[in-house]
Amino acid sequence: MKDLQKGVRVLSEVIILLLLGLDGLSLLVSTFLPLQPGTFSRIVLLDLLTSITVVTAYILRPGVRDRWNIPVVMVPFYFIGVNLLGANPDSVILAVLNLIKVVGLFIAFRDLAGSVGEFIRTSRLGYGLGLFVSVLFVFTIVFYLVESPVNPLVRTYEDSLWYVLQTITTVGYGDIIPVTSLGRLTGVIIMISAIASTSLITASATSTLLETLRKEQERIDSTRRDEFRRLSDKLDELEMKLERIEDMLEKRR
Incomplete structure (x- = not known):
């Protein structure tokens, strides 16, 4: 039952952190x-869903209910301003x-990270994930700014996002091709960053797995040593009893 509760808590933390980041x-x-x-309508709905989810998480999470950023995070400004007030x-x-x-979302991310955040810190996965997110965010903007004025294939930010996603994941459909020198340089940086972030994430995950196996082996060895120690103590106790019995028999003779 405890394992199930822990699994549900970790899954809920992952979902909340993904919503906050997105x-x-x-x-x-x-x-x-x-x-x-x-796309804008989807962002409005995403912001509304995130606001509701984060407020619920703050209410249910003891120790973080009095943080100042709750009023900021709980308000879906786009939904209220655009959909309700017509701004x-x-x-x-x-x-x-x-x-x-x-x-406020950044602070909420830190407050609600919980065991997932602790795992990311101890495993150093944050370096690889941070590089991936930074490249995705920065270079979608850079690629859009340098390509959209001259490249008919990059008419919207979504086109730039699509190009960066397929480049950073090494898929490379080829439906969007940079035509400027800076755009091509951006593509090269994205490719190198993809290799670096993948290497960092793989190395961190492998290191964490090995460390977990090492700790588990140490726990097993410690348990075995304790069992051997208890067995040795019992044998010593039994040997002492046998010696006392032999002494008693010797005296009776």
């Missing part, structure tokens, strides 16, 4: 770059509020 990146992108109406999605006020919320 929402933060989406809000940053939507603040600075133009998006297709369909312009490009409003400066909405942009400022969303940037403040991004900071």
Whole structure:
């Protein structure tokens, strides 16, 4: 039962952290770059879902209920401003509020990381994951800015995101090709970063697995030593009893 509860807790932490990360990146992108109406609508719904989920997690998580960032994280500014009040999605006020919320999401990520965050810290997976996310976020913007004015294949930010995703995962469909020198350089950096992040994640996961196996072996060895020690103590005790019995028999003779 405890293992099941632990598994459910870890799974819920992973889902919450993914929502926080996706929402933060989406809000940053939507603040600075133009998006297709369909993509923007999905970001609004994602932000609303994240707000509800994070507020629920804060309420249920003891020890983090009084943090200052709860009011910031709980408000879906896009949903209220655009869908309910009819505000312009490009409003400066909405942009400022969303940037403040991004900071709150970062703090919430730290507050709600729990055992998953501890695992990421101890296993050093954060380096590989951080590099992957940084490359994805930064170079989608760079590629869009340098290619969209001259490349007919890169008309929206979504096209840039698609190119970076297929490049960083080494899929490379070839449906989007950079035409500028800076765009090609961006592609090269993404490829090298993909190799580096994959190597870091693989090395961290392998190191963590070996460390876990080593600790488990040490636990087994320690248990065996304790069992041998108890057995040795019992044999010594039995030997002492036998000696006393022999002494008693000798005296009777």
